[in-house]
Amino acid sequence: MSKRARRSLSAAREVTSLVAAHYMSAVQAHGEGRWVAWVTAVSPPLEILYSMGIQPLFPENYACVATVMKASRNMFDVSEAYGISRDLCSYARCVMGSVLGGEAPFGGMEKPDFLLSTKNVCVVYMKWWELMAHTLKCPLYVIDSPAITDKIEEYHVRYVDKQLRDLVSELRKITGKSLDEDKLKEAVKLSDRAAELWRKVIEQRRAKPCPMGVTDSSAAMFPLVASAGTQEAVEYYGRLLDEVSARVKQGVGVLENEKFRLLLSGIPYWHHLRMFNYLEEKYGAVFVHELYTATWGMASLNPAKPFESMAFKSLLNPTNMPIHWSRNWISGLVKDFDIDGIVLLSSRSCKATSIGNLTIQKVLREEYGIPSVVLEADHTDDRVYSEAEVTTRLDAFMEVLGAK
Amino acid sequence: MIERVTAQKFRELFKTRDDIAAKWKRTGKKVVGCISTYTPEEIIYAAEALPVELIGRAETFSKADAYLPSFTCSFMRGLMEVLLEERYGYLDLIALPSLGDSLRGFYGIWKQISDNPFAYLLHYPSNRSEEACEYFAEEIERFKSYIETFAGKTISKKDLRNAIDVYNENRKLLKKLYWLRRKKPPPISGVEALEVVLSSMTTPKDLHNQLLETLLAEIDEREDCPEGAVRLLVSGHIVDDSDILEVIEDSGGIIVSDDLDSGSRYFWHLVDTEAKPIEAISRRYTRIPSPYGSPIEDRINFLRTMVKAFEVEGIVFLTRKFCEPYLFDYVTLGQAVKEEGIPSLSLEYEYPLTRGALKTRIEAFVEMLR
Numbered sequence: 001m002s003k004r005a006r007r008s009l010s011a012a013r014e015v016t017s018l019v020a021a022h023y024m025s026a027v028q029a030h031g032e033g034r035w036v037a038w039v040t041a042v043s044p045p046l047e048i049l050y051s052m053g054i055q056p057l058f059p060e061n062y063a064c065v066a067t068v069m070k071a072s073r074n075m076f077d078v079s080e081a082y083g084i085s086r087d088l089c090s091y092a093r094c095v096m097g098s099v100l101g102g103e104a105p106f107g108g109m110e111k112p113d114f115l116l117s118t119k120n121v122c123v124v125y126m127k128w129w130e131l132m133a134h135t136l137k138c139p140l141y142v143i144d145s146p147a148i149t150d151k152i153e154e155y156h157v158r159y160v161d162k163q164l165r166d167l168v169s170e171l172r173k174i175t176g177k178s179l180d181e182d183k184l185k186e187a188v189k190l191s192d193r194a195a196e197l198w199r200k201v202i203e204q205r206r207a208k209p210c211p212m213g214v215t216d217s218s219a220a221m222f223p224l225v226a227s228a229g230t231q232e233a234v235e236y237y238g239r240l241l242d243e244v245s246a247r248v249k250q251g252v253g254v255l256e257n258e259k260f261r262l263l264l265s266g267i268p269y270w271h272h273l274r275m276f277n278y279l280e281e282k283y284g285a286v287f288v289h290e291l292y293t294a295t296w297g298m299a300s301l302n303p304a305k306p307f308e309s310m311a312f313k314s315l316l317n318p319t320n321m322p323i324h325w326s327r328n329w330i331s332g333l334v335k336d337f338d339i340d341g342i343v344l345l346s347s348r349s350c351k352a353t354s355i356g357n358l359t360i361q362k363v364l365r366e367e368y369g370i371p372s373v374v375l376e377a378d379h380t381d382d383r384v385y386s387e388a389e390v391t392t393r394l395d396a397f398m399e400v401l402g403a404k
Numbered sequence: 405m406i407e408r409v410t411a412q413k414f415r416e417l418f419k420t421r422d423d424i425a426a427k428w429k430r431t432g433k434k435v436v437g438c439i440s441t442y443t444p445e446e447i448i449y450a451a452e453a454l455p456v457e458l459i460g461r462a463e464t465f466s467k468a469d470a471y472l473p474s475f476t477c478s479f480m481r482g483l484m485e486v487l488l489e490e491r492y493g494y495l496d497l498i499a500l501p502s503l504g505d506s507l508r509g510f511y512g513i514w515k516q517i518s519d520n521p522f523a524y525l526l527h528y529p530s531n532r533s534e535e536a537c538e539y540f541a542e543e544i545e546r547f548k549s550y551i552e553t554f555a556g557k558t559i560s561k562k563d564l565r566n567a568i569d570v571y572n573e574n575r576k577l578l579k580k581l582y583w584l585r586r587k588k589p590p591p592i593s594g595v596e597a598l599e600v601v602l603s604s605m606t607t608p609k610d611l612h613n614q615l616l617e618t619l620l621a622e623i624d625e626r627e628d629c630p631e632g633a634v635r636l637l638v639s640g641h642i643v644d645d646s647d648i649l650e651v652i653e654d655s656g657g658i659i660v661s662d663d664l665d666s667g668s669r670y671f672w673h674l675v676d677t678e679a680k681p682i683e684a685i686s687r688r689y690t691r692i693p694s695p696y697g698s699p700i701e702d703r704i705n706f707l708r709t710m711v712k713a714f715e716v717e718g719i720v721f722l723t724r725k726f727c728e729p730y731l732f733d734y735v736t737l738g739q740a741v742k743e744e745g746i747p748s749l750s751l752e753y754e755y756p757l758t759r760g761a762l763k764t765r766i767e768a769f770v771e772m773l774r
Contacts (some may be wrong), residue, residue, distance in 0.1 A: 083738055085731045085752075087475070119530050122505045126530050127695065127732035134700055134736050144536055144697075146527040146543075147502050149511070159539050166535065183590055323512040348475045351728070355509030359471050376473065 011121055011240040013217035016222075018236075021268075022226050027111035029055035029212055032282065035175050038112040038132065040125045041225055043314040044143070045164050047191050047306065049116075051183035052171060052228040056116075057109050059132070061225060063094035066105050067270040067380045076381060078102030084131075090349045090380035099135055112138055116167070120145040120317040122352035135168055139174065141167055147312055149322055152315050160311035185303040187229035188310070192301035195401060197237030199297045204244045206337050209253020210261065211244045214276050214287035218268055224296040230377045259284030260401055263330070265291045265360070266345030266353050271382035275390060283398045288337045291318060291330070292353075319352045325341040326360060331368050341401045342372035342395075347379040373397035409618040410626075411596035411699035415646075417603035417615075421456065424607060425494045428454045434496040434555045437521065438677055440605040441642070441665040442501040442528055442696065444685050446675070447548050449609060451555040451566040457605035457666075458498060459644045462486055463756045471513050476610040477506035478725040478754045479642065484510065484599040487518075495521040497554060499547070501528035503696050504729050524550060529690060530697040533576035541686035548682070564681045570609050575671035577616040578604065582668065584623065585660045586714055592625050592628035594638065594659020595646045601666050602644065632658020639737070641730050651759055652720060655766035656774075662716035663707055664722075669694060703733060704740045711746055718747045718773045720766070725754035747773055 007013075017207035026036045032345035034053045039046070041060040049056050066072045068176035072090075075097025080086055082100055084093055115138050128141060143163050146156050168179045198221070205212055212220075220240055227233040247253070262279070264287045269275060279285040299313035317328060333339065344361060346354035357374045365368040373393055377385040417424070425435045434453035438445065441602040441629040448455040460483030462468070468484035486492060498521050500511050511525045515616075528542050529536035552558055581600065584591050592600075600619075604612050636657040643649065649659060662668055693702040710716065719741055723730045734750060741748050749769040751762060 083735050088728060088731055123508070123530070123696075124505060124728055124732075126697075127729055130700060131732055131735055141696075142531040142540075144530045146539075147508050147525065148526045149515075155542065159535070162535055163533075166533070174709050228610075283457070323516050327516075346473055348473075351476065351505035352508060354473055355476055355506060356512055358473065359513045362470075363516060 009216045009220070009240065009243050011236065011243050012219040014236070015219040018222060019061075019249065020106070020131070023062075023106045023109065027055050029079045029087075029109060035113045035257070036110055037114050037116050037300060038109070039116045040118045040121065040129070042118070042121050043310075044116055044118050045167065045310050045314070046181065046227075047187035047229040047301070047310060048164065048168060048171075051187040052175065052177055052179055054171070054175070056218075056226070057112065058226060059095040059109065060091050062098070062105075062109055063091040063380055064270050066094055067382075068100075068273070069105055070271070071103075071105050072271075072380055073096075073383075074091040075102045075104055076383075087348060089124050089128060090347075090378050091187050092124065092131070093349075094380055095128075096131065096135070099132060112136065113260060114139045114141065114347050116141045116143070118145055118314060119145040120314050120320045122319060122350075124352070142168060143167070143314065145320060147320055150324070152312065156315055157308060159313045160314055161307045164307050164310055168331065184306050188301045188306045189303045190231060190234050191228040192303070193223055194228055194237050195297040196300070197234065201237065201241050201244050202289065202294060202297065204248050205239070206252075207248040208260040208261075208338070209251070209255060210286050210288040211247035211253060213254040213280065214264055214268065214290055214293075215273055217287075217290060217293045221293045221296050228296075254278055254286050255284055257284050258286055260340045260398070260403065261286060261288045263289050263291070263333060263337070263339045263342045264345065265330070265342060265357070267292055267347060267350060267379040269345065269347075269377050269379055269382075269385060271380070272385055272387065272390070275394070278391065279394060279398070283403045285401075287343075288339065289333055323356050323359060326356070327363050327367075330360070330364065331370070334368070336369055340371075341397065342370060344372055344374045345379070346374055346376045348376065348384055349378055349381065352396060371397070371400050409598065409615055409622060411592050411619070413615060413619070414596070414600045414603040416539075417607050417612075418599050421603070421606035422492070422494070425454060425456055425492075428608065429494045433538075435494045436551075437492065437495045437498040437504065439507075439642070439665075441670045441692070442503060442689060442694075443499050443526065444544050444547065444689055446564065446567040446571050446685055447544060447551055447559070448499070449570065450559045450563040451557045453496075453551065453555045454608060455600065456495075456502055457642075457644070458483055460484075461645055461755065462698070471517065472510070475726055476509070477504060477727050479727065480506040480510045482755065484513075487521075488515075492521075497522045497524060499524045499526060501526045503528055504727070506726070522554075528696055532690060532697060532699065536697070537683075537686050537690050537701045540690050541682050544682050544686055561681065565677075568675045568677060568681060568685070570613065572674050572677065573613050573738075574604060574609050574616070575621065575674055577613060578671040580620055580637045581616065581623075582652060582661070586589055588715075590628040590658065590660050591626050591629055594636070594653055594662070595649045596630075597659070597662075598646050598649055598664075598666060599671055602646075605666065605670070607745060630658055632656060634658070634770050635660045635715055636718050636720055637661045637663065637707075637714065637716040638667070638720045638722055639707060641724065641727055642666045643722060647757060648722065648753060648762075651757070651762050652766050655763050656770040657718075657720075657766065661710045661716055662663070663710060665694075689772045695733045700733060703737060707737065707741065708744065711761075716746070718749070718769065721748060721750040721751070723752045725752055
């Protein structure tokens with residue numbers, strides 16, 4: 001048994017109150033006569049919204065929070081009774097349960113004035129947002145990001161850039177407010193700074209022992225998801241970096257006796273985060289990197305070219321990139337972070353993050369000799385989770401890695 | 405003596421599609437598999453290649469399971485299986501529009517594991533703005549350059565205009581045939597109509613046009629018109645095998661109209677011959693009312709129009725297991741038709757078909773409408 005050396009990072013513990021404050025901020029925004037938008041989670045143009053005084057809310061994060069709070073089951077029941085198939089995205093089913101009036105955390109999300117969807121993560125985002133727009137009778141704006149088949153080309157960027165500019169003029173029409181270019185540049189600068197700090201935090205995890213595990217990391221990504229483009233996010237990641245760097249300097253890790261260093265792919269099974277504790281405590285195995293949490297720090301932004309760089313950032317999302325790109329990314333990480341094995345989480349209701357897992361596993365094994373395990377459950381719906389099955393597979397995998 | 409052309413002829417064409425494609429290939433020309441309804445086939449035709457619909461029809465997935473999880477859209481899973489089995493050895497290329505996450509994922513996986521056939525992904529836009537239409541036109545230009553190199557044939561303006569004319573002709577003929585189904589009883593069954601459309605997706609268009617013209621000239625003489633107790637419309641994605649419609653028509657329904665990728669959506673809209681060819685093609689393909697970027701109201705309106713025009717008494721929504729875009733749309737469409745007082749039945753299915761269970765549900769639905 002490996003004892004966990006430290007309590008959670010204090011910056012990670014802050015997140016609970018930040019989440020509650022975030023959902024309240026939309027109520028406040030409406031109180032101040034500002035607009036509220038429901039947006040998709042990965043690289044929506046938050047910088048545009050914040051510089052126009054529009055408060056974003058994240059249905060995807062809301063589903064995740066509801067699941068961690070063990071409040072999602074009743075929400076599933078409501079949406080399934082409405083005719084939403086159980087095979088569809090469990091984030092969508094969860095949130096639709098709330099939209100349709102089911103009991104939900106914080107009394108449901110503050111109703112939006114408009115919806116904004118990007119297709120850089122999945123096509124389902126589009127379909128889910130269309131359904132919400134229809135149900136809520138709200139305008140919907142869609143950023144149609146092309147899937148990248150080889151590398152990001154100038155024409156991909158130009159297309160998204162153009163759509164972002166169109167969005168600004170549409171928002172001017174509905175809110176009556178123009179975009180202040182200086183404010184936008186400032187938001188872009190702040191967003192870029194927060195992402196840069198997050199990348200530095202991630203870099204610190206190369207240290208042995210690793211100073212931050214997956215549970216803290218999955219919490220600490222929240223300000224970047226929700227508040228990229230604000231001063232608060234920059235300050236948050238400053239604090240986090242200080243804390244993580246201090247641990248590295250003192251040689252303090254998540255585990256007293258770190259035996260295995262793992263990489264995580266896929267969305268954590270939010271209802272069973274204790275799966276990570278199991279690996280830490282039983283095997284001394286710590287996740288030193290997650291593709292999922294790294295997603296929010298992928299690209300730099302350039303305040304001198306705000307639209308172009310926001311477009312690029314939106315396109316450079318792992319699920320929007322081709323498999324050979326993921327393969328190169330993962331094999332590089334394995335080297336840089338001295339990783340022993342990879343855990344790939346498949347989710348039955350999330351094709352975008354799951355469909356390539358078997359192929360990636362095969363390629364990693366055959367071309368790089370990297371061992372991995374693919375688990376199958378659902379990121380939000382705990383009804384399709386079997387703890388016994390997951391434990392058995394993890395035990396077998398750890399045995400392959402040489403655990404006794 | 406001239407051969408009589410009946411619906412049976414189109415069934416044969418579809419059943420022998422592999423032979424037709426293989427024969428085409430023996431002439432030294434290319435065969436391109438595609439998702440016909442959303443791939444600008446005119447470009448493929450203009451390059452003297454044969455576009456054929458990819459039929460992802462498998463009952464077991466022993467080869468596909470090595471690459472695709474069991475919860476992948478059942479159509480893509482089937483397609484992976486048949487490609488790995490090399491059942492379509494004649495294919496040189498597969499051209500896939502980026503419609504759903506399973507499709508996007510399929511493309512990426514295929515690129516990793518095989519280049520036989522080659523794979524090409526076209527970005528199909530997810531909204532209906534002018535910009536999206538312009539971008540799709542650019543995407544078609546890129547596809548055209550690719551195909552020109554691939555097929556070794558430069559596509560001239562004349563080639564393109566000719567392709568548009570041939571395709572429009574096919575669309576007009578198919579629409580003419582469809583309109584006849586307003587009659588009571590209709591001169592062709594739903595199964596037969598499906599086979600006419602599916603064969604259009606797999607047969608060289610010039611030949612298909614000739615046969616359609618003959619069929620239309622002779623169809624009035626048909627004496628054994630199909631019978632059915634209630635007039636149904638089927639709504640859904642691609643139905644690539646008539647077996648599921650057979651189950652419906654064996655259960656007392658007669659299918660008189662549809663809202664299918666392998667039905668009206670394939671031919672209802674024409675390419676504008678007055679506009680610049682590529683732009684016109686882009687506009688035509690991006691205005692099909694579909695779950696891939698159309699406002700849901702467009703789909704509701706299309707259904708409403710069809711129900712009225714064909715005096716439909718009930719709708720059967722068909723969804724292959726794990727087909728996300730259609731499952732999402734069904735939530736709204738199902739509610740909308742209910743509000744309009746149109747009875748409907750939703751059937752999710754996968755292969756192998758559970759005929760007995762499906763039949764019981766359809767019979768109950770037909771009974772209710774009688």
